[in-house]
Amino acid sequence: MSLAAEAFVSQIAAAEPWPENATLYQPLKEDQILLSDCASSLAVQAYLRMCGLPVQVRCRANAEYMSPSGKVPFIHVGNQVISELGPIVQFTKAKGHSLSDGLDDVQRAEMKAYMELVNNMLLTAELYIQWCDDNTAAEWEIRRKMSAVGWAGKSLEQVYEDVSQCCQALSQRLGTQPYFFNKQPTELDALVFGHIFTILTTRLTNDELADRIKAYSNLLAFCRRIEQSYFDEQDKDGQSGSSRFSKGPSLI
Amino acid sequence: MAAPLELYCWKGDWGLPSVDIDCLTVLAYAKFAGAPLKVHKIANPWRSPTGTLPALKTREEGSLSQPSKIIIHLRKQKYNADYDLSAKEGADTLAFVSLLEEKLLPALIYTLWVDSKNYVDVTRCWYAENIPFPLNFLLPNRMHGQQLEKLRLVRGDPTLEPGEEIEKELYRDALECLTLLSQRLGSHKFFFGDSPSSLDAYVFGHLAPLLKIKLPSGKLQQHLNSLDNLRQFCTNILVLYFPSEGRDIPNRKMSVHTDGSDFDNEPHKRRNQILSALFAMGAMLGYAILTGIVTIKRTHPQEALVSAGHDDGGEDDED
Numbered sequence: 001m002s003l004a005a006e007a008f009v010s011q012i013a014a015a016e017p018w019p020e021n022a023t024l025y026q027p028l029k030e031d032q033i034l035l036s037d038c039a040s041s042l043a044v045q046a047y048l049r050m051c052g053l054p055v056q057v058r059c060r061a062n063a064e065y066m067s068p069s070g071k072v073p074f075i076h077v078g079n080q081v082i083s084e085l086g087p088i089v090q091f092t093k094a095k096g097h098s099l100s101d102g103l104d105d106v107q108r109a110e111m112k113a114y115m116e117l118v119n120n121m122l123l124t125a126e127l128y129i130q131w132c133d134d135n136t137a138a139e140w141e142i143r144r145k146m147s148a149v150g151w152a153g154k155s156l157e158q159v160y161e162d163v164s165q166c167c168q169a170l171s172q173r174l175g176t177q178p179y180f181f182n183k184q185p186t187e188l189d190a191l192v193f194g195h196i197f198t199i200l201t202t203r204l205t206n207d208e209l210a211d212r213i214k215a216y217s218n219l220l221a222f223c224r225r226i227e228q229s230y231f232d233e234q235d236k237d238g239q240s241g242s243s244r245f246s247k248g249p250s251l252i
Numbered sequence: 253m254a255a256p257l258e259l260y261c262w263k264g265d266w267g268l269p270s271v272d273i274d275c276l277t278v279l280a281y282a283k284f285a286g287a288p289l290k291v292h293k294i295a296n297p298w299r300s301p302t303g304t305l306p307a308l309k310t311r312e313e314g315s316l317s318q319p320s321k322i323i324i325h326l327r328k329q330k331y332n333a334d335y336d337l338s339a340k341e342g343a344d345t346l347a348f349v350s351l352l353e354e355k356l357l358p359a360l361i362y363t364l365w366v367d368s369k370n371y372v373d374v375t376r377c378w379y380a381e382n383i384p385f386p387l388n389f390l391l392p393n394r395m396h397g398q399q400l401e402k403l404r405l406v407r408g409d410p411t412l413e414p415g416e417e418i419e420k421e422l423y424r425d426a427l428e429c430l431t432l433l434s435q436r437l438g439s440h441k442f443f444f445g446d447s448p449s450s451l452d453a454y455v456f457g458h459l460a461p462l463l464k465i466k467l468p469s470g471k472l473q474q475h476l477n478s479l480d481n482l483r484q485f486c487t488n489i490l491v492l493y494f495p496s497e498g499r500d501i502p503n504r505k506m507s508v509h510t511d512g513s514d515f516d517n518e519p520h521k522r523r524n525q526i527l528s529a530l531f532a533m534g535a536m537l538g539y540a541i542l543t544g545i546v547t548i549k550r551t552h553p554q555e556a557l558v559s560a561g562h563d564d565g566g567e568d569d570e571d
Contacts, residue, residue: 109432113347120350169343 018095019078022055024048026073027063035126035202041073043194044085048075049230050185051097089187099186107181111188114173114180118188121166122195128159129209164212167196171216178225185226192219193226256288257329258309259322260300263293265378266464269494273360275306277319277457283493284448287331295382297391319457323450334449341444345451348436348443351429352458358406359426360458363472365399366414370467385524427475434479441488448489460486 026041027034041057048055055075060066067074067083074083075091082091092098100108170192179185180192196219200210214220259282261275270276270293282289294300300307301315308322309315316322327334334342364375379392404412412418433455442448443455462476463486477483490497540546 105435106438109436110344110347112428112432113344113351113436116354117347117350120354165346169346172339172343173347175340 016078016095018053018092018097020054022048022053022075022077024055024057024073024075025060025063025066026057028059028061035130035198036123037072038202039123039126039195039198040085041194042198043191044073044075044088046193046226046230047085047089047099047187047190048092050099050190051092053092053097085187085191099184100181102184103181103186110173111181111186114170114188115191117166117169118191118195121162122199125159125163125166125209126195126199129156129204160208160212163209164215167213167216167219171219174218174222176218179222189222189226193223197223197227256290257326258292259289260292260294260305260307260309262305263295263382264497265382266466267490267497268460268464269293269497271378271461271465272305273357273457273461274319275457276460277453278306278308278322280448280456280489280493281319281323281333281450281453282326282331284333284450284453285326285331287326287329295379296384296387298387319454323453333447333453336447337444337449341449344444345449348433348451349454351432352454354406355425355429356458358403359422359472360462361399361403362414362419362422363467363469364461364465365396366403367419367469368414369469371396373468374465385520423472426472430476430479430482434482437481437485439481442485452485452489456486456489460490463487 024041024044027037045055045057063072063074064070068081069083071083074081075088077091080091082088089098100111103111174180179189181188196213199213200220200223204210259278261270261279262272264270268276269279279291281287294305297303297305301309302317304317306319306322307315307317308325310325313325316325326332334345337345363370365371376392376396379395380388382388383391400412404410407418409418437443442452444451459476459482462473463483467473537546541548
């Protein structure tokens with residue numbers, strides 16, 4: 001989103017409360033959805049649920065074209081459309097919902113840094129692995145991005161190493177706390193959940209990545225905790241029109 | 253005792269040990285970890301073992317280019333500036349380095365290589381003056397293309413062009429990153445206690461050029477200057493670990509060819525003159541031969557037969 005549009009959206013956002021019919025759009029789940037898109041979508045859903053903001057999930061084959069920035073997922077709230085976690089967090093903040101208000105400056109700096117770590121390592125790894133797995137989806141674009149960030153020369157083994165390193169960092173930061181900043185979840189928790197859960201539950205040709213993550217038991221417990229706290233009550237609702245988030249087996 | 257490792261770096265200027273971000277990162281880390289390095293400061297990347305700078309020549313693993321790989325290698329050789337860090341601090345290092353690469357580096361690339369005023373007046377000028385002939389005609393533009401391409405890919409926008417909109421977005425992210433770094437550093441001397449670690453090396457490598465290189469379009473610089481603790485952090489490291497660089501500042505002016513720089517270039521100037529003269533003579537001679545103003549008599553029997561058979565290209569054979 002351009003700066004002017006963002007400022008405009010923030011002003012409008014502040015005016016109206018969160019409507020009941022807010023909708024999240026993501027690509028269809030079968031073959032077309034990229035691992036990274038799935039993770040991003042899950043992260044946004046987790047964040048909104050943590051804020052207590054209801055949202056329906058709709059899968060559309062042409063979701064990328066519907067999105068104003070071309071990026072998925074995006075949410076349709078009232079008469080505004082906002083895509084990607086960062087702008088969505090800003091948007092909800094303008095409406096008075098924020099998970100990170102209670103953090104002090106140092107903690108906020110750490111939170112942003114860890115979010116960049118996830119984007120840098122996990123997101124790029126997901127793109128790389130997806131590219132290795134099925135060489136069809138937007139292949140040349142991914143390859144160019146890989147060479148820009150210095151990943152073109154990496155072997156699959158090195159990518160797994162990087163993911164392990166990232167998970168180790170996350171695991172060490174989490175420690176024995178329930179969430180990254182102790183008692184309350186923040187957007188960092190939503191982002192980490194989105195990515196780790198997606199990697200663990202998506203069936204790839206090679207399970208090595210999932211196995212490596214499973215080595216970090218506190219991360220597994222963290223994912224289960226979020227799944228139980230924020231996603232399980234969906235089972236009781238009769239929301240049949242929209243697809244639910246769970247792609248395959250759950251962690252429990 | 254093993255022979256010291258050899259490091260090839262871009263040379264320095266403006267009071268910095270090197271003008272390049274990655275080189276600065278590696279140099280700073282080596283100082284922090286007490287690694288004995290033989291440093292070759294050059295201005296010709298083709299002389300480096302990998303063709304790019306920085307490059308560390310190792311005995312076991314060939315030559316390494318990426319700062320992260322170089323730092324890992326030094327750690328393996330027991331030069332470890334992160335020895336005292338806790339597990340959490342190690343994790344924080346990884347996170348903050350990601351923050352630097354994602355939020356600050358694109359803006360740095362923009363301000364040094366893409367912003368037209370800065371690129372033409374400062375960056376290209378410096379590289380053209382310091383890279384030896386004839387690469388100084390070729391490399392700066394090529395590097396400019398590479399950096400623009402890198403920026404496009406990192407931002408996911410293949411049509412990115414310099415402009416106000418993209419500049420605002422990049423600088424906004426960078427400003428936020430600088431503020432976050434400042435908040436994290438607080439009033440401490442280094443990011444993790446009293447002795448510097450690899451994170452300090454990365455932050456120094458990214459901030460020092462922004463602090464020291466005088467840029468005409470300096471919005472990003474101004475913001476950094478307003479963050480006292482970060483400015484102090486960089487100056488501190490320069491004073492403590494690179495005290496000899498401060499002497500270079502008076503000689504380097506960006507656009508003036510003073511007597512000082514003429515003296516430096518004297519041997520090259522003579523060589524350049526001779527080469528230019530030779531090239532010009534060769535060109536004129538070639539032209540003359542091709543158009544037939546001058547012919548070279550050949551005495552091969554086949555040639556005589558051929559020229560007797562049909563018209564030569566040379567019209568001026570009979571004047």
